[in-house]
Amino acid sequence: MRVTPRAWIGLMIWVGYVIIIIAVTLLSGVPFPDIGTSADSTWRGAVMDLAVAAVFLMIVASLLGWWRPALFERQRSHHKWPIFVPIIMLVAVLLNFFNTDWSQFDTSFLLSLVALGVLVGFNEELMARGLVLTALRSRLGEGWVWFLTSALFGLMHVGNAVIGAPLGSSLTQAALAFASGTAFYIVRRVTGSLIWAMVLHGLWDVSVFAVGHAPLAPAFGGLLGPVVGVLSLICVYWVIKATNERPATAVAAAV
Template sequence: MRVTPRIWIGLAIYVGYLAVIAIVTILGGVPFPEIGKSAETTLKGAVLPLGVAAVLLIVTTTALGWWRPALFDRQRSQYRWPIIAPAVMAVAAVLNLIGTDWSKFDATFLGSLIALGVLVGFCEELMARGLLLTALRSSLREGWVWFLTSALFGLMHMLNVVLGAPVQGTISQVALAFASGTAFYIARRVTGSLVWAMVLHGLWDTSVFAVGFAPKELSIAPLLVFVVAALSLASVYWVIKGANEKLGAGDSAPAAVPV
């Protein structure tokens, strides 16, 4: 690692990421509630801000030399069964996709939706459970690393209020984001790689925007969200237990874990 991880660096990246997303989205002129309702609003309101953020995150991660600790744990969790929470989330995402009327999407709209999913999975995971997590591991025990990355991930959704989202709905989203962030954290710890959390995150957001625009039939997916929340919070202790991921001042980057 070129730069020794420090908590303040992670927090600076977190604040900088939110600032970039806010500025580019505001300049694009698309209110948050309009994102996902057309190809144009999705491209201007989500794909463009996330694309700019992705470039900056890649440059930042490369400059810091944090790719390995951001993407890989030293060791996978010794308990593998908590993967059930992310697995149920994946099932809910698939049900959302099945329950979407895809005839209402043209090629441009579909492409913008896929780009949104890829970019949100990459950006939000690399920022929160990649760079921020690496920074927190420089000084904190793993329990605090889970809690703070999930809490800050949840709180970052309050930015949607500034971008035009209703306050009450956003507060509920913050709480659910804390739980979904826990599911993504579990995916990282059980697999040893952030890549699977990126894939799950991207799949989930794509499915939510798709079914939100063109629902075809009633689905049990919304109920499964609460099941995922309960399972994640009930099982996260077991992927934290025995974790030895804290980075010392002179620590070298952990070896990559095969995906």
């Protein structure tokens, strides 16, 4: 690592990311409720800001030299069974896909959803459970690392209120994001890689946008979301237990 991880660096990355997302979305002129309703609104209101933020994150990760600790664990969780929770989330994704009327999407709209999924999964995981997680591990125990990365992930969704979402729904989304973020954290700890969390995160968002725009029937897959959240909060203890992912430099400093 070129730069020794520090908690304040992670917080600055989080602030910078949130500012970029909000600023570029406001410049696009697309209000939050319109995102995902058409190809144009998705490209301009979601993909564009995520693309700019992706460049920001890649530059930061490269300058800091944090790619490896951001993407990979030194040691996987001793308990593998909590992976059943993200698997339920994957089932919900498949249910959403099967419950979507894909005939209502033209090629441009489909491509915008694919771009959205790739960028959301890459950006939000690299930012929250990658770079911020690496920074916080320099100072805090893993229990606090899980809690704060999930809390910051949830809190950034409150920013949707700035770009046109109702405050009440933004707060609800923040709470759900805290829980779903815990599921993605479980994926990282059990598999040892952030990449699988990126994939699941991207698929989840695409399925939610798709079924929200063109449902064939009530979105039963969405009902599993709160179940996944509750189970994640119950099971996360076992993937944190006996974890020591603090950088060697931080451990040496503590000694």
